Amino acid sequence: MQKAIGVLTSGGDAPGMNAAVRAVTRAAIRKGYRVIGIQRGYNGLLNGECEELSVRDVSDIIQRGGTILYTARCKEFKEEEYIKKAADKCKSLNMEGLVVIGGDGSFRGAADLSRIGGIRCIGLPGTIDNDIQCTDYTIGYDTAMNTALQMIDKIRDTAQSHDRCSVVEVMGRNAGWIALNVAMASGAIACLVPEKPCDIKTVADKINKAHETAKEHFIVVVAEGFGDSAAITKQIEEYTGIESRLTVLGHVQRGGMPTVRDRVAASQMGYHAVDLIDRGATNRVVGMMEGKIIDVDIQEALAMKKPFDDELYRVCNEITF
Ligand code: ADP
Ligand code: F6P
Numbered sequence: 018m019q020k021a022i023g024v025l026t027s028g029g030d031a032p033g034m035n036a037a038v039r040a041v042t043r044a045a046i047r048k049g050y051r052v053i054g055i056q057r058g059y060n061g062l063l064n065g066e067c068e069e070l071s072v073r074d075v076s077d078i079i080q081r082g083g084t085i086l087y088t089a090r091c092k093e094f095k096e097e098e099y100i101k102k103a104a105d106k107c108k109s110l111n112m113e114g115l116v117v118i119g120g121d122g123s124f125r126g127a128a129d130l131s132r133i134g135g136i137r138c139i140g141l142p143g144t145i146d147n148d149i150q151c152t153d154y155t156i157g158y159d160t161a162m163n164t165a166l167q168m169i170d171k172i173r174d175t176a177q178s179h180d181r182c183s184v185v186e187v188m189g190r191n192a193g194w195i196a197l198n199v200a201m202a203s204g205a206i207a208c209l210v211p212e213k214p215c216d217i218k219t220v221a222d223k224i225n226k227a228h229e230t231a232k233e234h235f236i237v238v239v240a241e242g243f244g245d246s247a248a249i250t251k252q253i254e255e256y257t258g259i260e261s262r263l264t265v266l267g268h269v270q271r272g273g274m275p276t277v278r279d280r281v282a283a284s285q286m287g288y289h290a291v292d293l294i295d296r297g298a299t300n301r302v303v304g305m306m307e308g309k310i311i312d313v314d315i316q317e318a319l320a321m322k323k324p325f326d327d328e329l330y331r332v333c334n335e336i337t338f
Contacts, residue, residue: 020113021051022294023067026084027058027091027119027126030271031145031157033279034084034118039075040287041116046072048295053110058119059091059126062103067110079280082160082272088119094126097133104134112136114294116287118156120144121319124302128315137299139290140315141283145270148192151318152304152311156286159278161188161270162198168266169203173236182224182235182253182261186246188270195270196240197326201333206235208333209249211242212325217249221256227338228259235259285310 022045026034042052052070055061078085093099107115107130114137117127127138142149145161165187176183185205189195193210200208206227207220224235237253239246246263254261275283286303289310293301302318304311313321 018111019049019051021053021111022291023053023055023107023110023112023115024070024086025055025058025061025115025117026086026088026143027117027123028088029120029144030084030088031143031155032082032160032271032273032275033156033283034143035078035081036275036280036283037118037141037143037156037287038084038086039079040284041291042070042075043072044288044291048291050113053112054086057087057089058123059094059103060089061086062106063091063093063099065106067106079284080274082274091126094129100129100133104130104136107134107136114139114299116141116290116294118143120146120155121149124315124319128300128319131300131315137294138315139293139298140302140318141286141290142302142304145188145195146190146192147194148190149302149304149318150321150323151302151313152306154282154305156279156283157271157275158194159276160273162195162202163276164270164273165195165199165266166202168264168269169199169205169236169238172264173203173234176234176236179260180233182237182257182259184237184239184246184250184253184261184263186239186241186263186265188266189240189242191242193240193242193325196238196243197330197333200238201329203236203238204337205238206337207237208330209237209239209243210325210330211240213330217252218256221253223337224253224257224259228257230338232338
Protein backbone atom coordinates (compact mmCIF):
# COMPACT_ATOMS: atom_id res chain seq x y z
CA MET A 18 0.00 0.00 0.00
CA GLN A 19 1.35 3.45 -0.92
CA LYS A 20 2.81 5.32 2.04
CA ALA A 21 0.85 8.35 3.25
CA ILE A 22 1.59 11.60 5.03
CA GLY A 23 -1.12 13.05 7.30
CA VAL A 24 -1.74 16.72 7.98
CA LEU A 25 -3.96 18.45 10.52
CA THR A 26 -4.56 21.88 12.01
CA SER A 27 -5.02 22.18 15.76
CA GLY A 28 -5.66 24.83 18.41
CA GLY A 29 -6.47 28.43 17.47
CA ASP A 30 -6.66 28.92 13.70
CA ALA A 31 -4.32 31.37 11.94
CA PRO A 32 -4.20 32.99 8.48
CA GLY A 33 -1.68 31.05 6.43
CA MET A 34 -2.64 27.61 7.72
CA ASN A 35 -4.19 26.86 4.32
CA ALA A 36 -0.94 27.82 2.59
CA ALA A 37 0.85 25.33 4.83
CA VAL A 38 -1.71 22.58 4.11
CA ARG A 39 -1.31 23.28 0.38
CA ALA A 40 2.51 23.08 0.53
CA VAL A 41 2.48 19.87 2.59
CA THR A 42 0.02 18.28 0.16
CA ARG A 43 1.84 19.25 -3.01
CA ALA A 44 5.35 18.50 -1.68
CA ALA A 45 4.23 15.07 -0.45
CA ILE A 46 2.48 14.12 -3.69
CA ARG A 47 5.57 15.29 -5.60
CA LYS A 48 7.60 12.80 -3.51
CA GLY A 49 5.17 9.93 -4.19
CA TYR A 50 3.08 9.92 -1.01
CA ARG A 51 -0.69 9.89 -0.60
CA VAL A 52 -1.87 12.78 1.59
CA ILE A 53 -4.50 12.38 4.29
CA GLY A 54 -6.22 15.54 5.50
CA ILE A 55 -7.43 15.07 9.08
CA GLN A 56 -10.31 17.30 10.10
CA ARG A 57 -10.84 19.19 13.37
CA GLY A 58 -7.41 18.60 14.87
CA TYR A 59 -6.75 15.37 16.74
CA ASN A 60 -10.52 14.74 16.91
CA GLY A 61 -10.35 13.73 13.25
CA LEU A 62 -8.13 10.79 14.13
CA LEU A 63 -10.52 9.67 16.86
CA ASN A 64 -13.70 10.19 14.80
CA GLY A 65 -12.35 8.95 11.47
CA GLU A 66 -12.73 12.37 9.77
CA CYS A 67 -9.85 11.71 7.40
CA GLU A 68 -9.95 12.38 3.66
CA GLU A 69 -7.35 11.93 0.95
CA LEU A 70 -6.19 15.23 -0.53
CA SER A 71 -5.24 15.67 -4.18
CA VAL A 72 -3.24 18.48 -5.75
CA ARG A 73 -6.55 19.95 -6.89
CA ASP A 74 -8.14 19.76 -3.44
CA VAL A 75 -5.67 22.42 -2.29
CA SER A 76 -6.12 24.68 -5.32
CA ASP A 77 -7.41 28.19 -4.68
CA ILE A 78 -6.81 28.13 -0.92
CA ILE A 79 -3.46 29.90 -0.52
CA GLN A 80 -5.26 33.25 -0.32
CA ARG A 81 -7.91 32.08 2.18
CA GLY A 82 -7.83 32.65 5.93
CA GLY A 83 -8.96 29.96 8.31
CA THR A 84 -8.27 26.27 7.60
CA ILE A 85 -10.01 23.96 5.13
CA LEU A 86 -9.28 21.12 7.58
CA TYR A 87 -11.12 22.97 10.35
CA THR A 88 -9.52 22.99 13.78
CA ALA A 89 -10.61 22.14 17.28
CA ARG A 90 -9.30 21.36 20.71
CA CYS A 91 -9.44 17.72 21.70
CA LYS A 92 -9.66 17.19 25.45
CA GLU A 93 -9.49 13.40 25.10
CA PHE A 94 -5.95 13.76 23.76
CA LYS A 95 -4.63 14.07 27.30
CA GLU A 96 -5.60 10.45 28.01
CA GLU A 97 -3.34 7.60 26.92
CA GLU A 98 -6.14 5.35 25.64
CA TYR A 99 -7.24 8.01 23.14
CA ILE A 100 -3.68 8.69 22.01
CA LYS A 101 -3.28 4.97 21.32
CA LYS A 102 -6.58 4.98 19.39
CA ALA A 103 -5.34 7.92 17.30
CA ALA A 104 -2.06 6.12 16.64
CA ASP A 105 -3.93 3.00 15.49
CA LYS A 106 -5.86 5.16 13.02
CA CYS A 107 -2.61 6.60 11.65
CA LYS A 108 -1.18 3.09 11.23
CA SER A 109 -4.36 1.87 9.49
CA LEU A 110 -3.81 4.66 6.96
CA ASN A 111 -0.20 3.51 6.40
CA MET A 112 1.00 6.91 7.56
CA GLU A 113 4.75 7.50 7.26
CA GLY A 114 4.42 10.69 9.29
CA LEU A 115 2.00 13.34 10.55
CA VAL A 116 2.36 17.10 10.11
CA VAL A 117 0.72 19.00 13.00
CA ILE A 118 0.05 22.70 12.36
CA GLY A 119 -0.66 24.47 15.64
CA GLY A 120 0.86 25.89 18.81
CA ASP A 121 2.69 24.56 21.84
CA GLY A 122 -0.31 22.59 23.04
CA SER A 123 -0.65 20.80 19.72
CA PHE A 124 3.08 20.00 19.81
CA ARG A 125 2.63 18.40 23.23
CA GLY A 126 -0.07 16.23 21.70
CA ALA A 127 2.27 15.35 18.83
CA ALA A 128 5.04 14.42 21.27
CA ASP A 129 2.64 12.11 23.11
CA LEU A 130 1.40 10.58 19.85
CA SER A 131 5.00 9.80 19.01
CA ARG A 132 6.06 8.57 22.47
CA ILE A 133 2.95 6.48 23.19
CA GLY A 134 1.80 5.62 19.66
CA GLY A 135 5.08 5.50 17.75
CA ILE A 136 3.86 7.96 15.11
CA ARG A 137 6.48 10.20 13.53
CA CYS A 138 5.32 13.79 13.95
CA ILE A 139 6.55 17.11 12.60
CA GLY A 140 5.18 20.35 14.10
CA LEU A 141 4.60 23.57 12.15
CA PRO A 142 4.18 26.76 14.26
CA GLY A 143 0.65 27.93 13.46
CA THR A 144 -0.61 30.64 15.81
CA ILE A 145 -1.09 34.41 15.52
CA ASP A 146 0.54 34.88 18.96
CA ASN A 147 4.15 34.27 17.84
CA ASP A 148 4.61 32.76 21.30
CA ILE A 149 6.35 29.54 20.23
CA GLN A 150 9.80 29.61 21.76
CA CYS A 151 11.85 27.81 19.08
CA THR A 152 11.02 30.15 16.20
CA ASP A 153 11.25 33.86 15.43
CA TYR A 154 8.06 33.56 13.41
CA THR A 155 4.74 31.73 13.56
CA ILE A 156 2.22 31.35 10.74
CA GLY A 157 -0.51 33.99 11.08
CA TYR A 158 1.50 36.52 13.07
CA ASP A 159 2.09 39.04 10.27
CA THR A 160 -1.51 38.96 9.06
CA ALA A 161 -2.87 39.40 12.58
CA MET A 162 -0.58 42.38 13.20
CA ASN A 163 -1.60 44.06 9.95
CA THR A 164 -5.29 43.47 10.67
CA ALA A 165 -4.92 44.95 14.15
CA LEU A 166 -3.00 47.93 12.75
CA GLN A 167 -5.70 48.66 10.17
CA MET A 168 -8.30 48.63 12.96
CA ILE A 169 -6.21 50.94 15.16
CA ASP A 170 -5.70 53.41 12.30
CA LYS A 171 -9.51 53.58 12.01
CA ILE A 172 -9.90 54.04 15.76
CA ARG A 173 -7.40 56.89 15.63
CA ASP A 174 -9.81 58.86 13.39
CA THR A 175 -12.61 58.82 15.95
CA ALA A 176 -10.25 59.37 18.89
CA GLN A 177 -9.00 62.49 17.08
CA SER A 178 -12.52 63.74 16.33
CA HIS A 179 -13.52 63.47 19.99
CA ASP A 180 -10.25 64.41 21.70
CA ARG A 181 -10.40 60.99 23.36
CA CYS A 182 -8.04 58.31 24.60
CA SER A 183 -8.73 55.00 22.81
CA VAL A 184 -7.54 51.90 24.63
CA VAL A 185 -7.24 48.96 22.21
CA GLU A 186 -6.92 45.37 23.44
CA VAL A 187 -5.19 42.96 21.07
CA MET A 188 -4.78 39.18 21.16
CA GLY A 189 -1.63 37.24 21.99
CA ARG A 190 -2.74 34.98 24.82
CA ASN A 191 0.13 35.43 27.36
CA ALA A 192 2.52 37.11 24.93
CA GLY A 193 2.92 40.77 23.96
CA TRP A 194 4.43 40.43 20.48
CA ILE A 195 1.34 41.61 18.58
CA ALA A 196 0.81 44.48 21.03
CA LEU A 197 4.43 45.68 20.90
CA ASN A 198 4.61 45.79 17.12
CA VAL A 199 1.22 47.40 16.49
CA ALA A 200 1.83 49.95 19.27
CA MET A 201 5.05 50.99 17.52
CA ALA A 202 3.44 50.95 14.07
CA SER A 203 0.35 52.90 15.13
CA GLY A 204 2.22 55.52 17.13
CA ALA A 205 0.46 54.58 20.36
CA ILE A 206 1.57 56.61 23.35
CA ALA A 207 1.76 53.46 25.52
CA CYS A 208 2.03 49.70 25.08
CA LEU A 209 1.06 47.35 27.93
CA VAL A 210 2.43 43.81 27.62
CA PRO A 211 2.56 40.91 30.11
CA GLU A 212 6.35 40.74 29.76
CA LYS A 213 6.74 44.26 31.19
CA PRO A 214 4.77 45.08 34.37
CA CYS A 215 3.68 48.73 34.33
CA ASP A 216 1.72 50.98 36.70
CA ILE A 217 -1.26 52.62 34.97
CA LYS A 218 -0.40 55.84 36.83
CA THR A 219 2.83 55.96 34.81
CA VAL A 220 0.82 55.72 31.59
CA ALA A 221 -1.54 58.46 32.82
CA ASP A 222 1.38 60.72 33.71
CA LYS A 223 2.77 60.31 30.18
CA ILE A 224 -0.64 61.16 28.71
CA ASN A 225 -0.99 64.21 30.98
CA LYS A 226 2.48 65.42 29.99
CA ALA A 227 1.65 65.08 26.30
CA HIS A 228 -1.71 66.79 26.87
CA GLU A 229 0.17 69.79 28.29
CA THR A 230 1.97 70.07 24.94
CA ALA A 231 -1.29 70.24 22.98
CA LYS A 232 -1.65 66.53 22.16
CA GLU A 233 -5.42 66.06 22.15
CA HIS A 234 -6.01 62.37 21.35
CA PHE A 235 -4.26 59.18 22.45
CA ILE A 236 -3.97 55.48 21.61
CA VAL A 237 -2.99 52.93 24.28
CA VAL A 238 -2.42 49.33 23.11
CA VAL A 239 -2.98 46.58 25.70
CA ALA A 240 -2.09 42.91 25.18
CA GLU A 241 -4.94 40.73 26.46
CA GLY A 242 -2.52 38.93 28.78
CA PHE A 243 -1.52 42.17 30.55
CA GLY A 244 -4.72 42.62 32.55
CA ASP A 245 -8.29 43.92 32.65
CA SER A 246 -8.44 46.40 29.80
CA ALA A 247 -11.84 47.75 30.90
CA ALA A 248 -10.45 48.60 34.35
CA ILE A 249 -7.35 50.11 32.72
CA THR A 250 -9.54 52.33 30.53
CA LYS A 251 -11.48 53.53 33.58
CA GLN A 252 -8.26 54.26 35.51
CA ILE A 253 -6.82 56.26 32.62
CA GLU A 254 -9.97 58.38 32.40
CA GLU A 255 -9.93 58.93 36.18
CA TYR A 256 -6.24 59.88 36.30
CA THR A 257 -6.26 62.12 33.20
CA GLY A 258 -9.80 63.50 33.01
CA ILE A 259 -9.75 62.59 29.29
CA GLU A 260 -12.76 60.69 27.92
CA SER A 261 -11.52 57.15 27.32
CA ARG A 262 -13.04 54.32 25.35
CA LEU A 263 -12.08 50.64 25.04
CA THR A 264 -12.06 48.59 21.84
CA VAL A 265 -11.39 44.85 22.15
CA LEU A 266 -10.32 43.72 18.67
CA GLY A 267 -10.87 40.03 19.43
CA HIS A 268 -11.28 37.42 16.73
CA VAL A 269 -11.10 39.81 13.80
CA GLN A 270 -7.33 39.30 14.28
CA ARG A 271 -7.68 35.59 13.50
CA GLY A 272 -9.28 35.99 10.07
CA GLY A 273 -8.59 37.62 6.76
CA MET A 274 -6.47 36.94 3.70
CA PRO A 275 -2.94 35.97 4.70
CA THR A 276 -0.16 38.43 3.82
CA VAL A 277 2.74 37.62 1.52
CA ARG A 278 4.90 36.92 4.56
CA ASP A 279 2.47 34.38 5.97
CA ARG A 280 1.87 32.66 2.64
CA VAL A 281 5.59 32.37 1.89
CA ALA A 282 6.63 31.31 5.42
CA ALA A 283 3.81 28.74 5.59
CA SER A 284 4.73 27.32 2.18
CA GLN A 285 8.43 27.07 3.07
CA MET A 286 7.68 25.42 6.41
CA GLY A 287 5.20 22.97 4.88
CA TYR A 288 7.71 21.91 2.26
CA HIS A 289 10.42 21.50 4.92
CA ALA A 290 8.15 19.31 7.06
CA VAL A 291 7.59 16.85 4.19
CA ASP A 292 11.31 16.82 3.41
CA LEU A 293 12.02 15.90 7.05
CA ILE A 294 9.56 12.98 6.97
CA ASP A 295 10.94 11.83 3.61
CA ARG A 296 14.47 11.84 5.08
CA GLY A 297 13.34 9.72 8.05
CA ALA A 298 13.38 12.49 10.68
CA THR A 299 10.85 12.49 13.51
CA ASN A 300 9.71 14.60 16.44
CA ARG A 301 10.92 17.89 15.00
CA VAL A 302 9.35 21.35 15.09
CA VAL A 303 9.95 23.49 12.01
CA GLY A 304 10.68 27.16 12.61
CA MET A 305 12.39 30.26 11.29
CA MET A 306 15.58 31.74 12.76
CA GLU A 307 17.08 34.93 11.26
CA GLY A 308 15.04 34.36 8.12
CA LYS A 309 16.16 30.77 7.60
CA ILE A 310 13.92 27.69 7.89
CA ILE A 311 15.21 25.42 10.69
CA ASP A 312 13.98 22.45 12.70
CA VAL A 313 14.56 21.48 16.33
CA ASP A 314 13.78 18.46 18.45
CA ILE A 315 10.18 18.73 19.73
CA GLN A 316 11.12 18.34 23.41
CA GLU A 317 13.89 20.91 23.06
CA ALA A 318 11.42 23.20 21.30
CA LEU A 319 8.95 22.91 24.15
CA ALA A 320 11.67 23.66 26.72
CA MET A 321 13.15 26.69 24.93
CA LYS A 322 12.67 30.27 26.10
CA LYS A 323 12.34 33.20 23.68
CA PRO A 324 13.57 36.51 25.14
CA PHE A 325 11.23 39.47 24.81
CA ASP A 326 12.44 42.27 22.52
CA ASP A 327 13.43 44.73 25.25
CA GLU A 328 15.19 47.00 22.75
CA LEU A 329 12.07 47.39 20.59
CA TYR A 330 10.02 48.01 23.74
CA ARG A 331 12.49 50.69 24.87
CA VAL A 332 12.50 52.44 21.48
CA CYS A 333 8.70 52.30 21.31
CA ASN A 334 8.48 54.07 24.66
CA GLU A 335 11.22 56.62 24.02
CA ILE A 336 9.90 57.97 20.72
CA THR A 337 6.42 58.73 21.98
CA PHE A 338 5.65 62.07 23.64
P1 ADP B 1 -2.33 25.48 20.70
O1 ADP B 1 -1.83 24.32 19.90
O2 ADP B 1 -2.73 26.67 19.85
O3 ADP B 1 -1.43 25.82 21.86
P2 ADP B 1 -4.09 24.19 22.60
O4 ADP B 1 -3.21 24.49 23.76
O5 ADP B 1 -5.55 24.38 22.73
O6 ADP B 1 -3.73 25.02 21.31
O7 ADP B 1 -3.82 22.65 22.19
C1 ADP B 1 -4.50 22.13 21.05
C2 ADP B 1 -4.74 20.64 21.28
O8 ADP B 1 -3.50 19.96 21.49
C3 ADP B 1 -5.56 20.35 22.52
O9 ADP B 1 -6.94 20.47 22.26
C4 ADP B 1 -5.19 18.90 22.78
O10 ADP B 1 -5.87 18.07 21.87
C5 ADP B 1 -3.71 18.88 22.43
N1 ADP B 1 -2.91 19.10 23.64
C6 ADP B 1 -2.68 20.28 24.24
N2 ADP B 1 -1.89 20.11 25.33
C7 ADP B 1 -1.62 18.77 25.40
C8 ADP B 1 -0.88 17.91 26.29
N3 ADP B 1 -0.20 18.45 27.33
N4 ADP B 1 -0.84 16.59 26.05
C9 ADP B 1 -1.52 16.07 24.99
N5 ADP B 1 -2.23 16.79 24.12
C10 ADP B 1 -2.29 18.12 24.31
O1 F6P C 1 -3.81 31.39 20.44
C1 F6P C 1 -4.45 32.20 19.50
C2 F6P C 1 -5.55 32.99 20.18
O2 F6P C 1 -6.16 33.82 19.24
C3 F6P C 1 -5.08 33.84 21.34
O3 F6P C 1 -4.44 35.03 20.93
C4 F6P C 1 -6.38 34.06 22.07
O4 F6P C 1 -6.21 34.40 23.42
C5 F6P C 1 -7.04 32.68 21.93
O5 F6P C 1 -6.53 32.11 20.73
C6 F6P C 1 -8.54 32.72 21.86
O6 F6P C 1 -8.96 31.37 21.86
P1 F6P C 1 -10.43 30.99 21.33
O7 F6P C 1 -10.42 31.16 19.85
O8 F6P C 1 -10.59 29.54 21.74
O9 F6P C 1 -11.39 31.93 22.01
